[in-house]
Amino acid sequence: MKRKGRKFQKKSSSSLNKLSLFQKNEGRFGKSCPLSVKNAPTIDYKNINLLKKYISENDKILSSKITSVSSGKQKKLTKEIKKAKILGLL
Amino acid sequence: MSFYENTLITRQDLPKSELDKIKEKYSDLINNNSGKVVKIEEWGLLNLARKIKRYNKGFYIHYKFEGNKETLNEINKKIKIDDLIIRHLIVKYKNLDTKNEYFKKEK
Numbered sequence: 001m002k003r004k005g006r007k008f009q010k011k012s013s014s015s016l017n018k019l020s021l022f023q024k025n026e027g028r029f030g031k032s033c034p035l036s037v038k039n040a041p042t043i044d045y046k047n048i049n050l051l052k053k054y055i056s057e058n059d060k061i062l063s064s065k066i067t068s069v070s071s072g073k074q075k076k077l078t079k080e081i082k083k084a085k086i087l088g089l090l
Numbered sequence: 091m092s093f094y095e096n097t098l099i100t101r102q103d104l105p106k107s108e109l110d111k112i113k114e115k116y117s118d119l120i121n122n123n124s125g126k127v128v129k130i131e132e133w134g135l136l137n138l139a140r141k142i143k144r145y146n147k148g149f150y151i152h153y154k155f156e157g158n159k160e161t162l163n164e165i166n167k168k169i170k171i172d173d174l175i176i177r178h179l180i181v182k183y184k185n186l187d188t189k190n191e192y193f194k195k196e197k
Binding site: 042044045046047048049059085086087089 | 097099136138139140142148150177179181187190192193
């Protein structure tokens with residue numbers, strides 16, 4: 001747990017550092033909300049490929065600080081992810 | 091009347107004839123209780139993310155239907171008794187989209 005905490009501090013300290021740390025998995029997340037664009041993918045519990053991007057390796061939901069999803073969309077995401085978990089899809 | 095989606099997960103070790111029976115049983119149940127089935131999808135045998143009642147795989151059947159409170163009560167009653175069904179989820183929708191099928195490619 002301690003390690004994780006330290007990592008998080010590093011990320012928030014500088015934007016450049018954040019990018020290099022995230023290049024492995026979440027390099028695709030930009031500054032603006034990726035789900036509020038035109039022709040954005042629909043958030044739905046059946047759309048597993050989309051939901052998989054927003055959970056960590058341990059099946060935890062990623063915070064909107066990391067993914068920069070808008071607060072309204074984040075609420076919807078969490079609900080749909082939980083539905084998918086009930087059905088054993090995630 | 092409002093729109094709903096119902097997803098059933100059945101046990102993995104059932105023969106195909108049994109699956110068809112279940113499929114018909116629940117579509118009849120909806121149609122007979124002041125509801126109307128819009129679409130039925132079969133997602134096939136999928137791996138479960140975690141074990142559910144000692145099963146690693148499940149056969150998914152997905153209904154899109156129109157109905158009211160009576161239909162839901164009847165479905166919930168029947169599913170509770172049914173041993174063959176491991177788990178189910180009913181979600182309410184304002185509009186159903188019948189175009190997108192997220193699980194079609196995997197077949």
